[in-house]
Amino acid sequence: MHLDFSILPRFADALAYGLWLTVRLTLICIVTGGALGFLLALARRSGSRLLRAVSTVYVEFFRGTPVLIQLFWIFFCLPILLGVELSSFVSGVIALTLYTGAITSETFRSSLGTVGREQMDACVALGLPARVRITSVILPQALLRATPTLLSNAISLFKESSLVSAVGMADLMFVGQNISNNTARPVEVLTAVALIYFAVAFPLTRAVAVLEGRILRKLAV
Amino acid sequence: MDYVLDLGAVTRHFGPLLEGLWVTIQLTLAANAMGLVLGFAVALLVLSPVRLVRLPAVAFVEFFRCTPAIVQIVWFFYCVPMLFNLYLGSMTMGILALGLNLAAFNGEAYRAAIQAVPREQRDAAVALGLSPLQSTLHVILPTALRLAMPVLLTNGIVIFQQSALVAIVAVPDLMYEAKSLATKTYRPIETFTLVALVYFAVSFPVSQVVGWLERRRAVAMA
Numbered sequence: 287m288h289l290d291f292s293i294l295p296r297f298a299d300a301l302a303y304g305l306w307l308t309v310r311l312t313l314i315c316i317v318t319g320g321a322l323g324f325l326l327a328l329a330r331r332s333g334s335r336l337l338r339a340v341s342t343v344y345v346e347f348f349r350g351t352p353v354l355i356q357l358f359w360i361f362f363c364l365p366i367l368l369g370v371e372l373s374s375f376v377s378g379v380i381a382l383t384l385y386t387g388a389i390t391s392e393t394f395r396s397s398l399g400t401v402g403r404e405q406m407d408a409c410v411a412l413g414l415p416a417r418v419r420i421t422s423v424i425l426p427q428a429l430l431r432a433t434p435t436l437l438s439n440a441i442s443l444f445k446e447s448s449l450v451s452a453v454g455m456a457d458l459m460f461v462g463q464n465i466s467n468n469t470a471r472p473v474e475v476l477t478a479v480a481l482i483y484f485a486v487a488f489p490l491t492r493a494v495a496v497l498e499g500r501i502l503r504k505l506a507v
Numbered sequence: 508m509d510y511v512l513d514l515g516a517v518t519r520h521f522g523p524l525l526e527g528l529w530v531t532i533q534l535t536l537a538a539n540a541m542g543l544v545l546g547f548a549v550a551l552l553v554l555s556p557v558r559l560v561r562l563p564a565v566a567f568v569e570f571f572r573c574t575p576a577i578v579q580i581v582w583f584f585y586c587v588p589m590l591f592n593l594y595l596g597s598m599t600m601g602i603l604a605l606g607l608n609l610a611a612f613n614g615e616a617y618r619a620a621i622q623a624v625p626r627e628q629r630d631a632a633v634a635l636g637l638s639p640l641q642s643t644l645h646v647i648l649p650t651a652l653r654l655a656m657p658v659l660l661t662n663g664i665v666i667f668q669q670s671a672l673v674a675i676v677a678v679p680d681l682m683y684e685a686k687s688l689a690t691k692t693y694r695p696i697e698t699f700t701l702v703a704l705v706y707f708a709v710s711f712p713v714s715q716v717v718g719w720l721e722r723r724r725a726v727a728m729a
Contacts, residue, residue, distance in 0.1 A: 350707040350714065352671035354682060355699060362695035366510055441573075448575035452675055459578060472585035480574045480582055487573035 291474050297465050304461030305482060311457065312444045314379055319386025319443070320436065326387055327394035328420070341391070348388035354449055357381045361453045378450045386443055393439060397432035398424065431505070434498035441490050445483065458482060516694040517701050527684030528705060534601050534680060535667040541606030542666065543659065546613025547648065553618050564614075571611030576669050580604045584676040601673040601680075609666045613659055620655035621647060657724070660717045664710045671706070681705065 329341035348356065360381035365372055372380070401424055409419040451460035462479035466472040517524075552564035571579065583604040588594050595603075624647055632642035652659075674682035685702040689695040 346711060346714075347703075347707055350668075350710040351703045352668040352682065352706055354671045354674070355685070355703045355706065358686070358689075358695070359699045359703065362689065363699055366696060445573075445575040448577050449672075451577070459575065459581075462578075463581065466585065472582075473589055476578065476582045476586060480570075480578045483574045483578060484570060488569060491569075491573060 289474060290471070291478075293469060293471060294474060294478050297475070300461050300465060301458065301478070301482065304456060304458035305486075307455065308444070308447050308457040308459075311375075311378055311382065311447050311450065311455075312440070315382040315386050315443055315447070316440045318379065318383040320390050322383060322387030323390025323392075324394050324425075326391035327398055330391065330395055331398060345388045345391050348385055349392070353381075353385050353446055354452060356385055357449055357453055360384070374450075374453065374455050377453075378447075378455050382443065382447060382450075385446070386439065389439055389442075390436065393432050393435045394428060397428045397435075400431055401427050430501060433501060434494055437490070437494045437497070441487050441494070444487060444490075448483070510696070512697060513694060514697050514701075516692040517688065517697045520688050520692070523684045523688065524681065524702065524705070527679060527681035530598070530679055531667070531670050531681040532709075534598070534605060534670045534673065534678075535663070537602040538605035538609050538666050538670070539663045541602065542609025542613045542662070545606065545610035546659075547617050547651075549610055549614030550617035550621055550651075551643065553614060554621060568611045568614050571608050572615070576605075576608055577672050577675065579608055580672050580676060597673075597676070597678045601670070601676075601678045605666055605670055605673070608669070609662060612662045612665075613655075616655045616658035616662065617651055619658075620651040623654055624650045657717050657721050660713065660720070664713050664717075667710055667713075668706065 326341050326345060329337045330345070332338060357378075361374070361377050364377070364380070405423060405427075406419075409423055414423070448457060448459040450457050451463060454460065458479060462475055466475040469475065549564055549568060552560055553568060555561045555564070580601070584597075584600055587600070628646055628650065629642065632646045637646065670680060671682035673680055674686060677683065681702060685698050689698040692698065
């Protein structure tokens with residue numbers, strides 16, 4: 287068959303628009319999902335049995351079901367249950383936040399586990415209130431240790447965000463599929479879309495690897 | 508909320524959902540078989556001292572790890588028939604797309620495990636006069652497989668969940684049946700909740716087994 291990649295520049299604007307939505311969605315959900323994940327991790331280590339049980343079920347459920355079905359659920363079921371119309375962007379943010387929260391909480395949980403018991407004892411001995419204990423002692427250390435995994439999670443989220451195309455959000459994947467259907471040139475367009483995702487994700491994975499080496503060296507000292 | 512739940516709308520149509528689940532399970536098992544075997548081969552290629560062998564393998568792994576699975580699946584379904592004039596059943600295509608994706612992820616797991624095989628074992632294999640093939644199959648593979656098992660199983664569960672993506676290219680898996688049932692009955696809440704629970708019911712026990720394996724290993728190492 288005859289390949290013609292020269293059709294691509296015509297759609298550069300549309301693809302850039304899609305990429306911008308993908309990036310916005312990813313960045314927002316990194317922040318919201320990260321915050322939710324940290325709270326969940328605290329809940330899973332809390333003294334209250336109820337909090338522990340609820341957060342554990344939540345995390346296991348979101349990790350144990352496909353993201354696609356979570357998206358469908360938020361897009362089609364949540365508006366019925368709440369009785370309000372949600373814009374597709376808001377629905378997308380909610381769905382990916384809930385999912386990212388579950389994934390991130392596992393990262394925080396294992397990094398919180400590495401903050402030594404002595405530090406907690408020291409906090410109690412110093413009479414620090416719970417809020418200070420969390421924000422000034424535990425959080426900074428847990429965050430440093432969790433950073434490489436958190437960044438990897440962020441890159442995964444960038445990739446997972448392409449699922450919103452299945453519910454009709456005009457992200458990079460959706461725009462790509464549209465162009466491919468309209469021009470009947472799937473090979474050129476879809477390859478270009480894949481390469482765009484790759485061009486963003488690959489350098490980031492390298493950067494994370496470099497950073498991880500540095501943090502490990504720092505922690506070892 | 509003035510919405511009355513009607514689970515009967517879903518339970519009356521259990522047949523198609525079960526068929527969908529069966530398709531999902533077949534996809535998962537076949538992709539895992541492919542990923543487990545091909546992944547090991549990929550890891551060996553990635554670790555090869557020959558640049559010409561290593562580079563394409565590394566490119567394969569990085570490409571599959573750095574692009575969304577949905578892009579890979581859609582690409583596969585649209586582009587492979589056009590590029591290679593190859594028309595396969597949708598099931599075969601789904602297995603190939605998921606299997607290649609899994610091979611890239613398992614390749615990384617195997618690579619880490621192979622590198623963790625103690626140096627002495629390789630030396631011993633050489634000292635015993637084993638051929639490279641013999642030492643790979645009988646010394647490195649068993650140890651690496653054991654080391655990589657938790658990650659391989661986790662990847663296997665992930666591919667079970669990722670298999671829902673083939674619904675987008677109209678493979679009649681569990682997700683696809685759920686979508687069409689939700690549309691047909693106008694009962695998205697009941698359908699999607701139930702199907703989510705079905706996915707969960709399959710992947711949760713397996714992830715518990717992985718956790719148990721990891722704890723056992725932690726104890727054994729200590």
